[in-house]
Ligand SMILES: Cc1ncc(C[n+]2csc(CCOP(=O)(O)OP(=O)(O)O)c2C)c(N)n1
């Protein structure tokens with residue numbers, strides 16, 4: 001299938017799940033992503049795959065655990081309050097090293113918040129979320145196309161590292177319609193026979209899935225093993241995109257929907273003669289610290305634009321390490337900044353920091 | 357006194373073997389540990405029901421020759437290490453989530469025998485939602501429900517199944533039913549759901565009870581071939597440590613006290629029509 005289709009982000013993601021060979025989807029309805037379960041409830045049975053509406057997100061993530069532990073390609077999706085409920089399960093999945101894909105179509109919070117888009121789950125997604133020392137690989141799509149593409153990428157990375165992968169989208173990208181092309185996909189060969197619980201033949205030792213290591217020595221050994229893995233992920237899987245960074249004097253840093261808005265703001269500012277570029281982290285974990293640090297040697301100011309009260313800006317500051325001012329601009333609660341608003345803010349900051 | 361001090365110097369002792377002595381190969385094998393058990397020491401307290409029930413399940417797996425087709429789910433509770441003892445593929449679930457995990461396994465591998473093994477805190481408190489919905493969907497799994505009326509692993513707090521008036525570390529004056537409600541009769545509750553196929557309550561506190569429990573486990577695993585719904589085998593488990601009793605007293609306590617709230621026997625049995633193929 002190589003022709004373009006017009007689809008909602010959520011539906012493109014669901015279709016990609018089928019094309020990526022997802023064996024089972026478990027979910028619970030929540031706005032703004034209920035289309036995923038609806039789409040798959042209709043389509044998965046046609047492909048003899050499993051789709052199940054669970055009794056809660058607690059149940060769906062644990063169904064994912066069971067299916068992933070048995071060696072199947074499996075996923076769930078939800079939105080912020082539901083993802084909060086899944087944190088226990090995600091921690092167990094990370095501890096037990098099970099590959100799976102989790103999609104968060106971020107809405108604004110805290111609490112029940114609103115069904116409108118937000119990016120308030122950045123901390124939760126990238127800094128742990130559940131208990132214990134673990135990380136998820138976090139992919140941040142900025143288009144309907146990427147919501148589809150990152151399903152394949154997400155499954156492949158999850159299986160490569162035996163680690164949960166989170167796609168952190170938001171209510172706008174999930175709900176909006178854009179053209180999307182489902183690219184041909186070859187699934188990498190992955191041997192799960194060494195750990196998947198498929199029933200123990202006489203010829204091998206039993207496989208068991210667990211996150212329990214009661215002896216401190218063993219637990220630390222496991223922690224170190226996980227950390228080795230995260231180190232490999234940090235070394236090999238950093239993904240980002242740059243726009244107009246060559247010769248740029250200022251830099252927007254934004255992911256997902258904010259990056260889309262910043263692209264527009266960047267074009268407007270450039271028309272005004274302000275040489276601003278954009279760095280869009282595609283992976284939020286691992287984060288492009290190094291590239292941002294390099295750019296700090298070149299630009300005079302960075303502005304992190306987010307749909308929250310300032311979360312990713314902490315990582316930008318960590319990357320820049322005081323070399324240049326790093327400022328933040330954000331809207332919340334489902335409110336969106338206009339490109340004009342962002343340009344105006346950038347102009348004010350340039351004056352304020354005397355960096356024109 | 358160290359052991360060495362008992363070893364006196366002198367000639368090898370002569371063994372006075374009794375007249376009935378047989379050489380090893382002359383014995384008839386009447387009992388053996390199932391080969392489906394891992395040959396290791398268990399961490400359970402003396403007189404605990406868990407070890408016995410582990411062995412019963414594994415005996416049934418061996419006798420049915422389904423080791424290769426069986427996947428178990430261990431809970432969080434004293435039996436959290438079940439996978440160290442049962443020589444089958446297993447998954448360790450988060451506290452209370454075993455039935456959701458088992459759903460994920462069984463839906464993808466409908467021809468495998470899937471069971472959960474759960475304590476009363478795990479199943480009836482924190483995991484009641486996952487359990488009830490799994491049974492309501494008629495998940496074709498076996499739930500082995502170990503009801504010892506306390507939180508064993510965390511050292512004896514009140515469980516949803518703690519008997520009225522029973523002393524635990526969190527009900528020091530005895531369970532006050534007015535404050536905490538009455539013990540939940542999980543089996544009776546779940547038997548009402550059309551998704552349950554076979555529900556029985558057994559114990560392992562005397563040889564006959566052990567035999568009945570084994571039979572129940574045999575039935576339940578066999579019924580899984582029918583794809584007719586959930587089988588629930590509740591076992592009233594001895595927890596001498598947290599009941600502050602000797603193993604013998606604990607065995608007696610089940611007959612004298614536990615069965616008043618949790619009467620033993622079948623609660624829901626399949627109709628003859630369903631079992632015709634056996
Ligand atoms: C989310 C969570 N809460 C609490 C605990 C602590 N905890 C471990 S086992 C247990 C109770 C186990 O009791 P039960 O299920 O009756 O099993 P038993 O030990 O009696 O066999 C509790 C509360 C935990 N591990 N996880």
Ligand code: SF4
Nearest residue numbers: 400401404434508595
């Ligand atoms: S505390 Fe109770 S349930 Fe736990 S091992 Fe000891 S006797 Fe068994």
Ligand SMILES: [Mg+2]
Nearest residue numbers: 475476506508
């Ligand atoms: Mg208990």
